[in-house]
Amino acid sequence: MRRAxxxxxxxxxxxxxxxxGIGLVLPAWLLFTMTKAAAYGLVALGIxxxxxxxxxxxxxxxIYCLGAYASGxxxxxxxxxxxxxxxxxxxxxxxxxxxxxxxxxxxxxxIFFAMLTLALSMVLYGxxxxxxxxxxxxxxxxxxxxxxxxxxxxxxADYALYAVAVLLSVIAAALxxxxxxxxxxxxxxxxxxxxxRVEYLGASVFxxxxxxxxxAGALGGLGGTLNGFALGHIDPFFSYWTTSGEFVFIxxxxxxxxxxxxxxxxxxxxxxxxxxxxxxxxxxQLFLGAFLLLVMLFLPNGIGSLWARLxxxxxxxxxxxxx
Amino acid sequence: xxxxxxxxxxxxxxxxxxxxxxxxxxxxxxVAAADIDVAVPxxxxxxxxxxxxxxxxxxxxxxxxxxxxxxxxxxxxxRDITALGPRRITRLGVCRSFQIPxxxxxxxxxxxxxxxxxxxxxxxxxxxxxQGLARFFQPARSGPAVAAAEEMLARFDLGAYADQPVNxxxxxxxxxxxxxxxxxxxxxxxxxxxxxxxxxxxxxxxLMDRVMAALDREEVAVLFVEHDMDIVTRYxxxxxxxxxxxxxxxxxxxxVLSDPAVQxxxxxxxxxxxxxxxxxxxxxxxxxADAESR
Amino acid sequence: MSLVLTIVVDGLIYASWLxxxxxxxxxxxxxxxxxxxAHGGLYAVGAYAAATFVPFFAGLGLPSGFSLLAMLLSALAxxxxxxxxxxxxxxxxxxxxxxxxxxxxxxxxxxxxEDVTKLIWGVQPFYVFQPRQLFGNVEIGSLFYxxxxxxxxxxxxxxxxxVxxxxxxxRIGKVVVAVIHNPEVSAGMGVNIxxxxxxxxxxxxxxxxxxxxFTSPLISVQPGVSVSVIVVSFAVVIIxxxxxxxxxxxxAVIVGLARSFAVYELPEAEIFIIxxxxxxxxxxxxxxxxxxxxxxxx
Numbered sequence: 001m002r003r004a005x006x007x008x009x010x011x012x013x014x015x016x017x018x019x020x021g022i023g024l025v026l027p028a029w030l031l032f033t034m035t036k037a038a039a040y041g042l043v044a045l046g047i048x049x050x051x052x053x054x055x056x057x058x059x060x061x062x063i064y065c066l067g068a069y070a071s072g073x074x075x076x077x078x079x080x081x082x083x084x085x086x087x088x089x090x091x092x093x094x095x096x097x098x099x100x101x102x103x104x105x106x107x108x109x110x111i112f113f114a115m116l117t118l119a120l121s122m123v124l125y126g127x128x129x130x131x132x133x134x135x136x137x138x139x140x141x142x143x144x145x146x147x148x149x150x151x152x153x154x155x156x157a158d159y160a161l162y163a164v165a166v167l168l169s170v171i172a173a174a175l176x177x178x179x180x181x182x183x184x185x186x187x188x189x190x191x192x193x194x195x196x197r198v199e200y201l202g203a204s205v206f207x208x209x210x211x212x213x214x215x216a217g218a219l220g221g222l223g224g225t226l227n228g229f230a231l232g233h234i235d236p237f238f239s240y241w242t243t244s245g246e247f248v249f250i251x252x253x254x255x256x257x258x259x260x261x262x263x264x265x266x267x268x269x270x271x272x273x274x275x276x277x278x279x280x281x282x283x284x285q286l287f288l289g290a291f292l293l294l295v296m297l298f299l300p301n302g303i304g305s306l307w308a309r310l311x312x313x314x315x316x317x318x319x320x321x322x323x
Numbered sequence: 324x325x326x327x328x329x330x331x332x333x334x335x336x337x338x339x340x341x342x343x344x345x346x347x348x349x350x351x352x353x354v355a356a357a358d359i360d361v362a363v364p365x366x367x368x369x370x371x372x373x374x375x376x377x378x379x380x381x382x383x384x385x386x387x388x389x390x391x392x393x394x395x396x397x398x399x400x401x402r403d404i405t406a407l408g409p410r411r412i413t414r415l416g417v418c419r420s421f422q423i424p425x426x427x428x429x430x431x432x433x434x435x436x437x438x439x440x441x442x443x444x445x446x447x448x449x450x451x452x453x454q455g456l457a458r459f460f461q462p463a464r465s466g467p468a469v470a471a472a473e474e475m476l477a478r479f480d481l482g483a484y485a486d487q488p489v490n491x492x493x494x495x496x497x498x499x500x501x502x503x504x505x506x507x508x509x510x511x512x513x514x515x516x517x518x519x520x521x522x523x524x525x526x527x528x529x530l531m532d533r534v535m536a537a538l539d540r541e542e543v544a545v546l547f548v549e550h551d552m553d554i555v556t557r558y559x560x561x562x563x564x565x566x567x568x569x570x571x572x573x574x575x576x577x578x579v580l581s582d583p584a585v586q587x588x589x590x591x592x593x594x595x596x597x598x599x600x601x602x603x604x605x606x607x608x609x610x611x612a613d614a615e616s617r
Numbered sequence: 618m619s620l621v622l623t624i625v626v627d628g629l630i631y632a633s634w635l636x637x638x639x640x641x642x643x644x645x646x647x648x649x650x651x652x653x654x655a656h657g658g659l660y661a662v663g664a665y666a667a668a669t670f671v672p673f674f675a676g677l678g679l680p681s682g683f684s685l686l687a688m689l690l691s692a693l694a695x696x697x698x699x700x701x702x703x704x705x706x707x708x709x710x711x712x713x714x715x716x717x718x719x720x721x722x723x724x725x726x727x728x729x730x731e732d733v734t735k736l737i738w739g740v741q742p743f744y745v746f747q748p749r750q751l752f753g754n755v756e757i758g759s760l761f762y763x764x765x766x767x768x769x770x771x772x773x774x775x776x777x778x779x780v781x782x783x784x785x786x787x788r789i790g791k792v793v794v795a796v797i798h799n800p801e802v803s804a805g806m807g808v809n810i811x812x813x814x815x816x817x818x819x820x821x822x823x824x825x826x827x828x829x830x831f832t833s834p835l836i837s838v839q840p841g842v843s844v845s846v847i848v849v850s851f852a853v854v855i856i857x858x859x860x861x862x863x864x865x866x867x868x869a870v871i872v873g874l875a876r877s878f879a880v881y882e883l884p885e886a887e888i889f890i891i892x893x894x895x896x897x898x899x900x901x902x903x904x905x906x907x908x909x910x911x912x913x914x915x
């Protein structure tokens with residue numbers, strides 16, 4: 001019981017130490033890429049949470065954008081720039097938005113759920129694009145964040161945000177892993193497989209869905225804030241459906257078996273995009289699309305399923321016939 | 324092997340664990356329940372027979388809370404549950420299994436049973452405070468939940484299958500898992516919907532034997548919907564025969580099955596075949612054949 | 618009064634090209650249960666194809682009326698070349714999987730189409746101007762409309778009637794309708810489902826490309842054209858009901874008029890009013906105005 005928590009915390013700690021250490025020697029552009037990957041990974045982790053309950057949200061851009069706008073406006077209008085406060089605000093905005101939206105859409109399934117989330121994110125896009133007092137379709141710039149009162153100089157700024165991104169991702173990953181392995185997580189998986197049975201066993205599928213959506217809301221808000229400040233600029237495009245599509249892409253690539261896979265998938269996607277943008281600016285979507293097709297054909301449960309399969313093969317011989 | 328079941332009988336005069344009083348239900352012009360009165364003692368082995376459309380399913384749905392009767396009351400262990408929601412009723416102790424096993428397919432039998440256990444612990448609306456929060460982070464496969472699941476697997480003799488994905492298992496095993504999922508909740512009332520349907524003839528008795536053996540260690544009242552009169556005779560101590568929304572017989576199996584009304588409307592062992600008009604909807608399926616094969 | 622007329626005419630013109638695209642989308646969904654996210658991409662390919670064929674025909678010295686034929690041929694070419702590749706080559710590999718899986722496959726196709734069009738036609742915008750002045754200007758009320766724009770309305774009607782007649786009055790159409798209602802039973806009766814799917818997909822793609830080709834004179838054909846088309850045509854199809862042809866028509870008219878109204882009266886609402894309507898429909902009547910497919914709602 002305690003062991004699982006210890007394992008998760010330990011792996012989180014090791015990963016954090018490794019990443020923070022490596023970060024000291026990485027070039028700035030790579031730090032930037034990895035920070036963005038962490039942000040995308042957080043949002044995608046929220047989608048994975050929902051996928052484990054059987055739903056695919058094609059509109060997480062809504063939450064991502066609201067998180068970015070909430071923290072971004074706070075920073076640029078009121079001068080509050082502490083990154084931890086901003087992240088808190090972003091997460092809160094995400095949770096609130098999810099809390100309002102989820103009860104409305106939690107009864108839908110399949111493509112109707114996907115389309116509904118997509119439509120909602122486009123509504124936000126349309127609204128924000130017309131609100132000129134917060135930048136309209138151009139959006140607005142955000143100041144550099146500060147870290148518990150300390151404002152890092154230009155050389156350190158990338159690493160500082162990267163460090164925050166690493167900590168955030170590692171904590172989110174550990175908590176998610178524990179949650180997925182918990183009874184609540186198991187029931188979410190059961191909902192994905194057979195809602196009817198879960199209802200007849202006395203659990204509320206509606207509540208499970210709302211809860212998953214709120215978790216995804218927190219993660220999305222955090223991701224939006226992180227990316228907003230990594231990019232230094234926030235605009236309504238955060239809520240466009242193609243942005244949401246990228247999050248879905250990462251979630252599909254990763255699968256729902258492993259939380260580490262989510263961040264790896266996000267990093268892989270970001271790296272491919274960076275390289276492709278440099279050398280094949282007109283073809284990176286072609287690669288991404290082809291890649292997605294291949295994954296869906298041969299690894300329908302994502303790259304995380306590779307690890308899960310390895311884990312099962314390791315465990316199986318150890319158990320004999322359990323009579 | 325004749326199963327010699329001795330269900331735990333309550334002391335004479337003890338209150339029934341489940342009571343239906345005067346249940347009425349109509350769907351437009353169709354009378355699905357007409358003044359249904361049933362008293363089920365704890366530990367009962369009760370079978371529900373009747374043609375399709377006779378009202379058995381409606382009764383089951385009302386007892387489990389998925390249908391609200393137009394009139395009448397349902398009382399569970401002295402508590403009026405008529406107006407309660409289905410999930411609440413489940414948590415109060417009414418569980419059911421399904422004609423076509425409703426399982427979580429890629430998961431193992433152990434995980435399926437864990438889900439059944441976990442869904443019951445206050446459902447997903449966790450208890451408040453720190454303890455509630457722990458539910459979201461404590462591993463599922465730990466503690467009393469796993470013990471309960473494993474014990475139930477052993478009871479049904481399914482330990483060998485514990486970790487295989489359920490969709491790879493044979494039909495009879497899937498049936499047992501489906502029933503085990505309902506039983507692991509230690510319900511007061513267990514509803515089995517056609518437990519032997521889809522099971523080959525030579526497997527029916529072994530399956531029911533196993534089920535009964537597992538049930539006998541609980542103080543649970545079992546109601547099973549069945550079309551196979553052999554099963555009915557062998558495993559129930561009381562039979563309710565439904566027809567057109569009414570209970571036309573409520574007695575021991577041999578009494579009910581020799582009742583001429585039952586023979587006419589349910590088992591089809593009476594002289595005349597059902598009229599062609601009834602052939603499209605509601606014709607008893609297989610009952611005539613079952614009765615004749617005895 | 619003339620403002621109302623303007624809103625209505627503009628709305629109908631917008632609705633027309635929307636309808637042509639949405640018709641294809643709803644047909645593909647109705648028959649194959651696939652919500653084709655790549656539909657906008659095929660609209661774009663149609664537009665690009667027109668941008669190639671129309672000047673080509675003009676360069677041959679043919680009278681400018683032939684530009685209409687060129688546009689038609691572009692759409693046909695797209696349907697004949699691209700549809701089989703997509704359907705037989707890709708989509709078929711995922712039949713039988715969940716609806717959302719195929720949705721993601723079409724999303725992947727959308728991504729790929731974006732770049733394929735860029736690779737073939739580059740990133741510079743094209744202007745297909747030849748057909749625009751073919752029909753001069755038409756006076757309605759006190760305003761002048763470009764005759765070509767009104768042709769779009771006629772084209773939309775032709776497409777709608779054509780598909781409706783095809784489905785309801787031809788033998789192959791009846792087979793398609795049978796597959797719409799119950800693919801398994803149809804297959805059991807000997808219908809070649811694979812061919813029906815190919816036909817439906819082909820017609821759907823043809824309509825998307827047709828919409829793109831005939832709309833190309835009204836827009837600058839450049840990368841990004843596909844992206845906005847997708848969501849708007851989705852809105853139309855959701856509002857009207859997935860799989861319903863009259864629904865697509867009504868949905869297109871509603872969306873067209875709503876947008877037209879917003880453009881003239883509420884410019885702030887222009888972008889999001891369509892999605893707002895879509896959200897409202899999804900919440901209150903998810904199966905759309907013309908019930909065809911039951912929304913998966915628990």
